[in-house]
Amino acid sequence: MVSLKRPELLAPAGSWDCAKAAVENGADAIYFGLDRFNARMRAQNFTEADLPQLMEFLHRRGVKGYLTLNTLIFPQELAEAEQYLKTAIAAGVDAVIVQDIGICRLIRHLSPDFPIHASTQMTVTSAAGVEFAQSLGCQLVVLARECSIAEIEKIQQQMGEANLSLPLEVFVHGALCVAYSGQCLTSEALGGRSANRGECAQACRMPYDLIVDGQPLDLGNRKYLLSPQDLAGLEVLPALVKAGVHCLKIEGRLKSAEYVANVTRVYRQALDQVIAKCDRELATPTARYQLEMAFSRGLYTGWFQGINNQELVHAQFGKKRGVYLGTINRIRNEEVAIQLQAPLKPGDGVVFDCGHPEAKEQGGRVYAVKMRGDEAILQFGRRDINWRRVHVGDKLWKTSDPELDKQLRQTYAGEKPQFQRPIEIEVYGELGDKLNCIARDEQGNIVQVESTSALAEAQTQPLNPERLQAQLERLGNTPFYLKKLTSHLADGLILPISELNHLRREMTAQLEALKAKPKRWQLNPQNVLPALLPEPSPPGLSEPQLIVLVRNLAQLQAALEAGSETIYCEFEDPRKYKEAVQLVRASNRAKIWVAPPRITKPGENWILQQVRACDADGYLVRNYDHLKFFAGEPCIGDFSLNVANALTADYFNRNFNLERLTASYDLNSVQLTDLLKTCPPTWFEVTIHQRMPMFHMEHCVFCAFLSSGTDYRNCGRPCENHTVTLKDRTGTEHILQADAGCRNTVFNGTAQTGAESMQHLMSLGVGHFRIEFVSETPPQVIQTIHRYRQLMRGEITGVQLWQTLKVQSQLGVTRGPFLNAE
Known part of the structure; x- marks a missing residue:
């Protein structure tokens, strides 16, 4: 009989109480952040002074502690990050979870043996991504949440064939980001708050109207089009263990200690059952009740069992609901009658759901529960409920169970160890x-x-x-x-x-x-940062070039008519790249570079082969698969590589034959200036005008709301027949597009420009500026190119360009976060 290897159970800890709750309920490890550089800056977090005591407590209890340093690090922060890392290494932290490629390099030069875990923010979706992480010195990779169990098994198989041995970690429970982690620019685009800096504003949890071919589509009470149900991998635990996953991670550093205790306990017990080969049901009614009470927007297996766009997003609400109790049958004398679908007792908290979660909802504590036949009569405290806002047919949800919370608090109260x-x-x-x-x-x-x-x-x-x-x-x-x-x-x-x-x-x-006793990692006492930084070079004097990125053939023709010399193409269908290349070659005056889809999963190299078959002049590479597949070809690194500091830029420059790098969209003008002063500016191109690609998602809105299909195999391809926008609460319509992998991107409905910084960037030595188009018409493309050429020649100022384009309301250009210092 084959024995199953027990995965590590990793729990979140945003505070001391959460850490104790995790330990006393069976976590093998916790992950936590300090007051800087972590992707949950709104959590209570620990301080550097807490580290020795925290690690002693964890190790005494046989639990590991992983520090999250999972944000991009800006140029002026590198020295501070170095000291921060030295503190963590000296305190005996068991590993650090990292997004920034430059920080991986910094750690490896500070300590040859301190473990690095590649964060899910690195967007690893393939064996090529694992190989890239290993080349950085990582000891573990946290896969993207979008990977199915079948894809995890395929990645493991490909790793074996390539002699890669890094263990893999997956999220098993908690909130799902609708966008790929590390690739979401929504908070940055809408408010200058970057998710890559731990400041996500959760725009995915907001309501949107679906505008199809210019007309609103009535979806009834389905407004939360980008808000996935919460992940619950309980029922697929046996398959995850069988797939050889090394670590199962629970999301929730912003959640309460009761949440941590609850979810950790459920998964500890279930995991022990799996290892013991006990064939009892894992997702029992009791376990499901406990998980729903912990926190639930609806529980679902996410992408583990493959793509099902109908199930992933129910779109009815985007906030915590809890346990469904039933619908209201009658309301009389400030009492409601309901056929209960779950247990309810006096003292429990409930909320009435009338189908408008964006409005203030009625709710409160239940005062009494009386049974009349198969109906329960619920009574509430006087004046607790505004009965004019409660209706027959409303749904009732249980949001609070004080008795359960008390039981959970008792699991980690006091000093006596409760989990042995x-x-x-x-x-x-x-x-x-x-x-x-x-x-x-x-x-x-x-x-x-x-x-x-x-x-x-x-x-x-x-x-x-x-x-x-x-x-x-x-x-x-x-x-x-x-x-x-x-x-x-x-x-x-x-x-x-x-x-x-x-x-x-x-x-x-x-x-x-x-x-x-603290772990004794090797630690270089010297400051290693100065030796790692590249030598800056003086600004070049060559005439700057304007690069145009287009997303359809009509825009391409317009760019050629405007005299563009370098054109990037990003089409939904890579088969059209051959025609695009022929158009450009016929013009005999431009170079054409083409872009593969931003995400590559196992089995999708056929898309890359289609891209390469067009015989373009070069390729815009966006992920680790692209770096490997297009090695030896002329390549330019796109923004999705998240180059935010000199250490990251230098790594790509040293190890990949890239002609240029696109600076990260997380950098504002001040931070971009810092980057250009710490690296040769000729390494970079800057996107100066664009509609920010906000959400990049496995979730297909076209499939979910314009078809009855579950994925690309049965959706009927509505993306090919309809123009769709998502209208937010401000009235802005954001543009939705699909790619060859059926992934969706939501582009900001309002274009933004860095025109007012352009002369300054040119003086620093930037020689390549990119302007991007999404849905603009050919005349708009030609006019915009013309205005930026005037700006580069000094014929108009950045302010004049912005004001001119702003006047043309169809362009909707604003300054955007590009000019906002953090």
């Missing part, structure tokens, strides 16, 4: 010798103690294995339980019970002390 981990004890001894005890835990820690008095000949009740077991397993006030006792004692010996008790206490005390 196994130890094994061996005892040795001969007549006249001292009793020798050796204890070891599951992590390999080992201690040895001996009695103060010698073993004597027993007249009655010798120390047989049963009597030894009875004394040595009394570990109630320790973090241990006795899993196995092995006795090598000779027969007929005895030792006072007080001696056995002393040995037991001494063993556990020494084992705890040994476990609590």
Whole structure:
């Protein structure tokens, strides 16, 4: 029989209470952030001064602690990040979770053995991504949430074929981002708050209207078109374990300690069942109830079982609901009658759902529950509910269970350990010798103690294995339980019970002390940053070039008519690239570069082959698969590579033959200036005009709301027949487009420009500026190109360009976050 390898269970901790809740409910590791550089800046977080105490507590309890440094790091922050990392390494943190490629380099030069975990913010979706992470010195990769179990198995297979051995981690429970982590620019576009900087504004949880071919589509109460249900991988745990996943991660550093205790306990028990090959149901009604009460916008297996766009987003609400209780049958005398679908008792909190979650909803504590036949009559406190806003047919949700919360708090209250981990004890001894005890835990820690008095000949009740077991397993006030006792004692010996008790206490005390010692990673005491930074170079004097990115053939023809010399194409259908290349070659005056889709998953190299078959002059590379597939071809690194500092830029420049890099869209003008001053500016091109690609999603809005299909195989391809926008609460219509992998991008309905910074950037030595188009008409393309040429020649100012384009309301250009200092 093949034994299953137990995955590590990783729980979130945004505070000390959360850390205790995770430990006492069976987490093998926690992940946490400090007050800088982490993707949950709104969490309570820990301080650098907390680190030694936190790590001692965790290690004493046999739990690992992973520090999140999973944001992009800007140029002026590198020195601070170096000191921050030294503190973490010295404190014995077990690993750091990293997004920024430059920070991976910095860590590896600070310490050759300190573990790095590649964050899900690195957007790893393939074996090529794992290989890239390994080349950076990472010891583990957190895959994108969008990977199915079948794709995880394929990645594992391809890793084996390539002799890659990095363990893989996946999110198993919690909130799902609708956009690929590390590729969401929505908060940046709408408010200058970057999700890549831990400041996500959760625009995906807002309501949108679907505008199809210029007309609103009535979707009833479905308004939350981009808000996925919460991930619950409980029922697919056996498949995840079988797939060889090394670590199962629970999302929720912004959640309460009760949430952490609840979810961790459910998954600990379920995982133990899987490993024990117990065939009992995992997603029991009790387990589901507990998870829904912890936090739920609806629970679903996410992308684990493949793509089902009808199920992923129900679109009815975007906030916590909890447990569904039923619909209101009658309202009379400030009482409601309902056929309960779940348990309810006095003191529980409920909310009435009238189908308008964006409005203020009625709710409160239940005062009494009376059964009349199969109906429950619910009473509430006087004046708690505005009954004019409650209707027959409204749904009722249970949002609070004080009794459950109390039980959960008790699991981590006090100082006494409540979750115990196994130890094994061996005892040795001969007549006249001292009793020798050796204890070891599951992590390999080992201690040895001996009695103060010698073993004597027993007249009655010798120390047989049963009597030894009875004394040595009394570990109630320790973090241990006795899993196995092995006795090598000779027969007929005895030792006072007080001696056995002393040995037991001494063993556990020494084992705890040994476990609590900080990990001793190697650490370079010098500041390594100066030696890693590239040599800046003086600004070049060559005439700057204007690059135009188009997204259809009509725009391409317009760009040619406007005299563009370098054109990028990003089409939904890569088969059209051949025609685009022929058009450009016929003009005999421009170079054409084409872009593959931003995400590549196992089995999608056929798309890259289609792209390369067009024989373009070069390729816009956007992910790790592109870097590998197009190696040896002329390539330019796009914004999705997240180049935000000199260490990252230098890595790409040294290791990949890229002609240029596109600076990260997370950089404002001040940070971009810092980048250009710390690197040769000729390495970069700057996107100066665009509609920000906000959400980049596996979720297909076309399929979900314009078809009854589940994915590309049965949706009927509505993306090819309809023009769709998403109208937000301000009235702005954001443009929706699909790509060859059926992934959707939502482009900001309002274009933004960095025109007022252009002269400054030219003076710093930037020689390549990009302007991008999405849905603009050919005349708009020609006019916009003309205005930017005037700007580059100094014939108009940036202010004049912006004001001119702003006047033309169809362009809708604003300054955007490009000019906003953080």
